[in-house]
Amino acid sequence: MCYETPRTRWPELVRLRCSFLRVNLRHDCRCLVMFVREADEMWEELGYADRDDLLASGYDLVPEEIELAVRWLELNDPDYAIGIEEVKNRSAADRSRDAAKATDGKVLSEGRPSKQLPKLGSNRADRAASAGVSLAQQEKLDALARKAPGKLGEVKEGTKSVHRACIEAGIVSVPTPLQVVLRLLPRLDAYDLAATIRAARDRLPQAESCPPAPHARAPPVTPKIHSGKVGTLSGVLVRPQGSSLVQFP
Numbered sequence: 001m002c003y004e005t006p007r008t009r010w011p012e013l014v015r016l017r018c019s020f021l022r023v024n025l026r027h028d029c030r031c032l033v034m035f036v037r038e039a040d041e042m043w044e045e046l047g048y049a050d051r052d053d054l055l056a057s058g059y060d061l062v063p064e065e066i067e068l069a070v071r072w073l074e075l076n077d078p079d080y081a082i083g084i085e086e087v088k089n090r091s092a093a094d095r096s097r098d099a100a101k102a103t104d105g106k107v108l109s110e111g112r113p114s115k116q117l118p119k120l121g122s123n124r125a126d127r128a129a130s131a132g133v134s135l136a137q138q139e140k141l142d143a144l145a146r147k148a149p150g151k152l153g154e155v156k157e158g159t160k161s162v163h164r165a166c167i168e169a170g171i172v173s174v175p176t177p178l179q180v181v182l183r184l185l186p187r188l189d190a191y192d193l194a195a196t197i198r199a200a201r202d203r204l205p206q207a208e209s210c211p212p213a214p215h216a217r218a219p220p221v222t223p224k225i226h227s228g229k230v231g232t233l234s235g236v237l238v239r240p241q242g243s244s245l246v247q248f249p
Helices: 007-024 033-040 051-058 062-075 084-102 114-120 126-132 135-147 149-157 162-168 177-187 190-202 205-210
Strands: 237-238 246-248
Touching: 033 051, 033 062, 033 126, 051 135, 051 162, 084 126, 084 149, 126 135, 135 149, 135 162, 149 162, 177 205, 190 205, 190 237
Parallel strands: none
Antiparallel strands: 237 246
16 A cells, blocks of 8 residues: 555654554454555655554554564454454464463473583573563473373364363462462552541452451451551551541541
């Protein structure tokens, strides 16, 4: 399309495409294949540093993400509208599956010296980069190869995600609701913390009628917050900035 437009109007074409992408990218991103291909021919004429600079500065895109999305679109050539988030999710799933297929179980057991890596071929970082996955994702795949090859097989077949397979294999633990709440408490300011306590008190009659959960027998954790002092559930003292001491009974 850029060849059908006079070069003197290419700056306007870039602006129009940027506006088009802002509206349509979430619903149908198939145009990215053409836009990225033509960016190779346009960037120098328009005064950009390179193609990625045109994608980032001209189209307001993230070049690394778009390159992976375009690769998936070129390989699959969908004949239906598909948004960028769906393409990124499918691309990530395909890359994880390819990385799983390249993970054949010949990985170092935990605690063995890294100097033995060359005997097993490329190291973990190289394998992750080759498959286009993160190092953390490759570590999970290697753990599945060591501890749960059956689960790794399900990832290779595309019937299970890497994360789900690791949970079922006991490699990744899922935090309990109580652990999630305790983890978030230090992030609350005084007023949010007081609102949380009120909401918890509203549910106390319901909770008292239920048998204690295993994790409920753990000792209480007193979080630290910057905006006040925290006591027990029977009383919270907070001192918001610029105000007098407030006590929530």
